[in-house]
Amino acid sequence: MAKLKTLQDVPTKVDAKSIVNNNGVLEVSNSFIRKTATFVSVKDFGAVGDGVTDDTAAFQAAEAASSRVFVPTGDFLISGTIDYSKFYGDGNFKIGSETFPAGNIVSSTTITVPTTFGYKEIFSDYLPYRRILAPLTISITSGTHNIDMTATTQGAGVNIQYEHPDGQMIYIEGAGASSTSLVFDFTGQAAQRMYAIGLNGNYNIASIDKITFSGNNYSGHSAGNPTSGAGDARDPIGCKVQNGGALQFGTDVKFEFFARNGIFSNEGAYILANNVDVNNCGSDAFVASIGAALFAENSTCSVIYGDAYFANRNGVIYCKGGTANDIRKRADNTAGEGILANEGGVIYAEDATLTNIADVGIFVASNGNVVGDDITIGGSGVGCGSYGVHLINGNFSGSRLDVTHSGADGILLENCSSLSSDGCISSNNSGDGLNVKEASTATVTSGTFDSNTSNGISATASYVQATSLASVNSNGGFGIIARRSGVVNADNSTIGSNTSGATSPSGDTSDGTSNSVIYT
Numbered sequence: 001m002a003k004l005k006t007l008q009d010v011p012t013k014v015d016a017k018s019i020v021n022n023n024g025v026l027e028v029s030n031s032f033i034r035k036t037a038t039f040v041s042v043k044d045f046g047a048v049g050d051g052v053t054d055d056t057a058a059f060q061a062a063e064a065a066s067s068r069v070f071v072p073t074g075d076f077l078i079s080g081t082i083d084y085s086k087f088y089g090d091g092n093f094k095i096g097s098e099t100f101p102a103g104n105i106v107s108s109t110t111i112t113v114p115t116t117f118g119y120k121e122i123f124s125d126y127l128p129y130r131r132i133l134a135p136l137t138i139s140i141t142s143g144t145h146n147i148d149m150t151a152t153t154q155g156a157g158v159n160i161q162y163e164h165p166d167g168q169m170i171y172i173e174g175a176g177a178s179s180t181s182l183v184f185d186f187t188g189q190a191a192q193r194m195y196a197i198g199l200n201g202n203y204n205i206a207s208i209d210k211i212t213f214s215g216n217n218y219s220g221h222s223a224g225n226p227t228s229g230a231g232d233a234r235d236p237i238g239c240k241v242q243n244g245g246a247l248q249f250g251t252d253v254k255f256e257f258f259a260r261n262g263i264f265s266n267e268g269a270y271i272l273a274n275n276v277d278v279n280n281c282g283s284d285a286f287v288a289s290i291g292a293a294l295f296a297e298n299s300t301c302s303v304i305y306g307d308a309y310f311a312n313r314n315g316v317i318y319c320k321g322g323t324a325n326d327i328r329k330r331a332d333n334t335a336g337e338g339i340l341a342n343e344g345g346v347i348y349a350e351d352a353t354l355t356n357i358a359d360v361g362i363f364v365a366s367n368g369n370v371v372g373d374d375i376t377i378g379g380s381g382v383g384c385g386s387y388g389v390h391l392i393n394g395n396f397s398g399s400r401l402d403v404t405h406s407g408a409d410g411i412l413l414e415n416c417s418s419l420s421s422d423g424c425i426s427s428n429n430s431g432d433g434l435n436v437k438e439a440s441t442a443t444v445t446s447g448t449f450d451s452n453t454s455n456g457i458s459a460t461a462s463y464v465q466a467t468s469l470a471s472v473n474s475n476g477g478f479g480i481i482a483r484r485s486g487v488v489n490a491d492n493s494t495i496g497s498n499t500s501g502a503t504s505p506s507g508d509t510s511d512g513t514s515n516s517v518i519y520t
Helices: 056-065 121-129
Strands: 019-022 025-028 050-054 069-071 075-077 087-089 092-095 098-101 109-113 136-140 143-148 170-174 182-187 195-200 204-209 211-214 237-242 246-249 253-256 263-266 270-272 277-281 286-289 293-295 300-305 309-312 316-318 323-328 339-342 346-348 353-357 362-365 369-371 389-392 395-397 402-404 411-414 418-420 425-427 434-437 441-443 448-450 457-460 463-465 471-473 478-483 487-489 501-503 517-519
Touching: 056 069, 098 109, 170 211, 195 204, 195 246, 237 246, 237 270, 263 270, 263 293, 286 293, 286 316, 309 316, 309 346, 339 346, 339 369, 362 369, 362 395, 389 395, 389 418, 411 418, 411 441, 434 441, 434 463, 457 463, 457 487, 471 478, 478 487, 478 517
Parallel strands: 050 075, 069 087, 075 092, 109 136, 136 170, 143 182, 170 204, 182 211, 195 237, 204 246, 211 253, 237 263, 246 270, 253 277, 263 286, 270 293, 277 300, 286 309, 293 316, 300 323, 309 339, 316 346, 323 353, 339 362, 346 369, 362 389, 369 395, 389 411, 395 418, 402 425, 411 434, 418 441, 425 448, 434 457, 441 463, 448 471, 457 478, 463 487, 478 501, 487 517
Antiparallel strands: 019 025, 092 098
16 A cells, blocks of 8 residues: 555556555555646646635636646635546535535535536446545436436446445435426436446445336336336346445435336345335345345335245345335236245245235245244235235245235145144135145144135145134035145134035045044
């Protein structure tokens, strides 16, 4: 490391490893030091710095003469275009009524966009060349701002694609009272892995709040729109953070009409998106994959052509109090789940509500896990097109699971799955209330299984712990049936009138019920 001894010894661009503080002495790695041949100050070119005189011409002349220009103490009025990357020092730029430092940001600062800076300029021309050592608020004026993505290269987010070691000091917020006051409308997108907000690597942003991000009616969707085709994984995304990045949203943020996902946390990233609303997206609303974490508590999502909450490959989602409604299948008839945990993915969904789900309310597969008390699926007569809960080598744990109005079994367990839900309710479904098979296990003590079109509880080569059931009544088949060595322990349960009888006869070999046991 080399010590900064003169004003010529300055880095051309801030990097996470370029500057450290060593007992009060600023040190810069040699690879980032760029020395000018002579010391150049803007005052050498006639700049005044009184906050009144227009110093634009002096700054333009200075930057033409040197790649690094010193700005001494003073407020230098700028009315035209300059290259902010070339200036450093103790003074301030003044644009309109706002002043902000030519050097590092060392005290709380507010910069208005686009009044002071353009959308891209603040991230590309000003901030990358300065340390942010105190809170910086980027305040964005109210209204609908059109962001043209036409010239954007693959993998780049136009407005907030940021890599800065001090991102934890950056606060981006709308200047209005709520997210409805400020809309970013992204146009000209294409299926080139574009996104409105993107962090890639060990960078972060402290907070984004009071903004609506709009994908301009699915702009860039490879099939035109979600009803015309399933789209492509490269279609534009609202927000994507990956490779260890971190991002926090405030309590009033919306993502809508993006061609692909709303919010995607990937490859060890962390996103705090509590209270965020995602609607009208061409694929999954909230996604966490490959060891990433996504907090989406009290979030809402609707009109989603995919899955509402999707955790995959050891990703984790926290969606306590989340609400998903009108979740649709893609045009190729895939997806359409309220909650999907797959390949080791984990979703914590306490107090979540899932209604009007095209396919499965909760789908857990390949060692995935869903955990949460008081989850409601259906209700008010609008449930799932298929199963309320479907586990295939998956696991569910949570008391008082409430499943109603599903288009197939309320709850189906297959292939060594496990479910535990004391006080579970599974009623008014178009199939069994609870169907457990293929060496799976279920614990549903004190549960209610009423008015299903088939059986209340069915166990096939599996085990069900169903003691002290509150009610098994008015089902179209048996109240409880066990097949192919299945076992149901329903001691101390209330089993009422069911079309085929309270329990299946153990000697009925035609139905595979021989060698099965029901304890009542």
